[in-house]
Amino acid sequence: MKRLLRIALSTAVVALGLAAPAAAQDTIAQIKQKGTIVVGVKNDYKPWGFLDPSGKIVGLEIDLIDDVAKKLGVKVEMIPVTAANRMEFLQQGRIDMIVATMGDTEARRKVVGMIEPNYYAGATNVLAPKSANLKQWSDLKGRKVCAVQGAYYNRRVSEMYAPDLVVFPAVPDALNALQGGNCIAFLFDDTLIVSTLSGGDAKWANYEMPLVSEDPQLWAIGVRLSDLNAPFGKLIKDMSVEWHKSGRLLELERKWGIKQSPYLIEQNRKLKSS
């Protein structure tokens, strides 16, 4: 038994030591050499990154990526990612950066280089049928609530309000489950909920965003930690300043019909005056 245990433990240690994250030398040079920048994006998150009727990925974030590609003079390759796999993809070098509605949290900063200034700020709310009659967050206690895997607020909401979370791999699965009555509400970013409700789709006519948004969270473009203070990270930071200062983000917000965010207005004012 002791020997077996030793074998099992050493197997575990060997496996844990495998696959050190790929070290990146000058990322800009690599991207230019490939002629393509590979970006992890959302394809289920209207209007940030979603599929248009022709099957192309479009959205506000895609416009930002196009700005970066134009600056570098390269083409864009988009890899759809989820909250659960995007950071791994970045570390493994499968993508050069993440522009995928990623919340900027303390824990994530240990694995991903978060570009400042942040390009957006969202908060947490739920989408629920009006018949659910939810009034406050504590109404979720013990009820089935659909959510999406890897979202930063899942843990906080489960600890604070103790809902019975049913977590799905992707947004459409969770929305389907909500429509099927498998849960009482869908826990998500308020921006997506607002855009879902204002989309005019008849199937959401009897749904609402009943709670007060909580836990405001900045969103950030992610690069590898080794790139954060290297030329590539600096380039994206400079572009992010420019997006705020020039009003590009405010213009894109209007273009994609997003409710005006106080965060963007404030950043625009702050950076313009500096």
Next chain:
Amino acid sequence: MGSMQAIADWFKWLAGAHGINVSIAYDAFDRARFLTGLSTTVWLSVACIVLSILVGLVGAWLQGARSPLVRAAVAGFVQFFRNTPPLVQLAFFYFAVSAALPMVTDQFGARVPLVNNVGWAVISFSLFAGAFNIEIFRSGIEAVPQATTEAAEALGYTRLQSYIYVVFPLAFRICLPALGNNLVNLVKTTTLAYAIGVPELLYAAAQVWSETFNVREMMVVLLLTYVAIVAVLVWFMQRWERRLRIPGYNA
């Protein structure tokens, strides 16, 4: 309790000093999620094993029915569940069939589907593995010599009686190894329930690693846990095989 704390502290130190973060060893929230996942997987596996064996038993018996209609129905069932991917079946039940069923009222007064995600996982996997079990039992039944069945008939057994008392006990011993294989597969298939939000092991591990970013560590924990679960099942099946052995019969 003191030694538990010491283990937790050691893993905490390991995470800080070497970046090997087995968070389920020291973070109570992560550990609770992982243990819920473990118990769900074990529960789901046991339920599906029992039900799929029942499906196999009944199906194999109906396969020998006199009515060609019943035989065709069993054949259709086997073809359908054996020839489609279990993940597709699961999604089909959960997203398509569920919506077509009547709704019921839960304890909060909300309208909810008749069968929830866990229920669909049990139904779907039991039918899937059951289809294979029917074929496995059939192979055993066909290996029982015709003469034995005829002898039972000559002694006045009805078809059901000869199935229960003569044919099946012999057939079951012949097909136990194949049955064991299928049940091992069934246990591994339960990970698919992850796709419809059933909090089993893979789901729990994914929850942990997507928030704690310890993918490699959790992958190793996950694999070792499945090795352990399947080892218990294999040990049980082997014991069962030995217990059922008839000295002199079929070596």
